[in-house]
Amino acid sequence: MAEDVDALVERLLAGNRRALARILTQIENDAPAGRRALSLLYPRSGRAHTVGLTGSAGSGKSTLVAALARVLRARGKTLCIVAIDPTSPFSQGALLGDRIRMQELTADREVFLRSMATRGNLGGLAPATAGIVTALDAFGKDAVIVETVGAGQDEVEVAAMADTTVVVLTPGSGDDVQAMKAGIMEIADVLVVNKSDLPNADLLARQLRSIVEASRSGRPTPIVRTASALGEGIEALADALEEHRAYIEQPEVRAAHRRAQARHQVLALARQRLIDRVVTMHSGDGRLDDLIAQVAARRLDPHSAADALIRE
Numbered sequence: 001m002a003e004d005v006d007a008l009v010e011r012l013l014a015g016n017r018r019a020l021a022r023i024l025t026q027i028e029n030d031a032p033a034g035r036r037a038l039s040l041l042y043p044r045s046g047r048a049h050t051v052g053l054t055g056s057a058g059s060g061k062s063t064l065v066a067a068l069a070r071v072l073r074a075r076g077k078t079l080c081i082v083a084i085d086p087t088s089p090f091s092q093g094a095l096l097g098d099r100i101r102m103q104e105l106t107a108d109r110e111v112f113l114r115s116m117a118t119r120g121n122l123g124g125l126a127p128a129t130a131g132i133v134t135a136l137d138a139f140g141k142d143a144v145i146v147e148t149v150g151a152g153q154d155e156v157e158v159a160a161m162a163d164t165t166v167v168v169l170t171p172g173s174g175d176d177v178q179a180m181k182a183g184i185m186e187i188a189d190v191l192v193v194n195k196s197d198l199p200n201a202d203l204l205a206r207q208l209r210s211i212v213e214a215s216r217s218g219r220p221t222p223i224v225r226t227a228s229a230l231g232e233g234i235e236a237l238a239d240a241l242e243e244h245r246a247y248i249e250q251p252e253v254r255a256a257h258r259r260a261q262a263r264h265q266v267l268a269l270a271r272q273r274l275i276d277r278v279v280t281m282h283s284g285d286g287r288l289d290d291l292i293a294q295v296a297a298r299r300l301d302p303h304s305a306a307d308a309l310i311r312e
């Protein structure tokens with residue numbers, strides 16, 4: 001098997017899209033072949049500009065990614081796009097919708113598209129996604145864009161993995177900007193007010209401006225207004241991405257950024273492995289169910305149960 005994988009990796013590195021697709025499947029499944037591929041690909045990654053794009057469902061991320069892709073292509077950039085959807089891509093028609101939007105891009109050899117459904121398991125998204133991004137990065141396109149539905153922890157995971165994180169907000173969506181501000185400022189390198197053709201886009205942009213000004217730490221986060229369905233503001237977004245990239249490519253910023261990314265990935269994977277091990281070990285012997293039942297019945301508190309799981 002190892003030899004097959006090594007050959008596939010060679011083909012991926014030579015630009016073969018089918019080899020890439022096969023390796024991505026192995027990585028998604030966390031198969032031994034996927035791990036082997038990643039160990040070979042990791043040293044070859046780190047050259048693409050990785051961009052994470054996150055926001056609520058319906059905020060126009062897919063439309064925005066398609067519009068951005070067109071602008072980047074017009075600038076001569078090659079790219080990979082990953083859409084991560086928490087719903088099954090087949091049952092909800094999400095993939096179909098995105099595919100139609102992406103039609104002209106799918107015909108373009110310099111654009112590679114991939115959809116992934118999240119599996120809703122314990123921390124399943126992040127580790128596989130990081131691997132997917134590593135493989136796409138090693139594939140050698142200029143940029144890798146990851147579209148993900150903003151859902152708490154996943155946002156942080158994507159931010160830790162991407163060079164540049166874009167948070168997409170829309171006017172009148174009920175997103176409570178004040179309540180989210182700490183979270184937004186923690187992860188956003190670029191803020192987008194999408195659907196700026198709708199009423200209250202000004203208000204949202206002003207609220208964001210005041211949050212950015214109040215935070216006053218380091219580089220002020222740019223706010224870009226777009227109407228992705230109309231193709232407006234996309235050049236400005238592409239500029240903001242380039243500027244952020246130039247910023248993090250400064251030697252002193254770059255080293256710290258890369259270390260933070262590496263640290264996050266190693267710890268996320270270690271956490272995942274530990275939890276997998278504990279769950280596998282105690283599922284078989286019924287100990288996990290037993291502890292859960294005791295906690296549910298209020299005979300044991302959750303901390304003591306967790307301690308017991310790890311100790312045993």
Ligand SMILES: Nc1nc2c(ncn2[C@@H]2O[C@H](COP(=O)(O)OP(=O)(O)O)[C@@H](O)[C@H]2O)c(=O)[nH]1
Nearest residue numbers: 056057058059060061062063195227228229230
């Ligand atoms: N008014 C308005 N609607 C938009 C805009 N961009 C996207 N939409 C619409 O918002 C809906 C959700 O778009 P989609 O890209 O699928 O959002 P996603 O769930 O964040 O990927 C679709 O009906 C789009 O046509 C925009 O700039 N203005």
Ligand SMILES: [Mg+2]
Nearest residue numbers: 061062098147
């Ligand atoms: Mg989408």
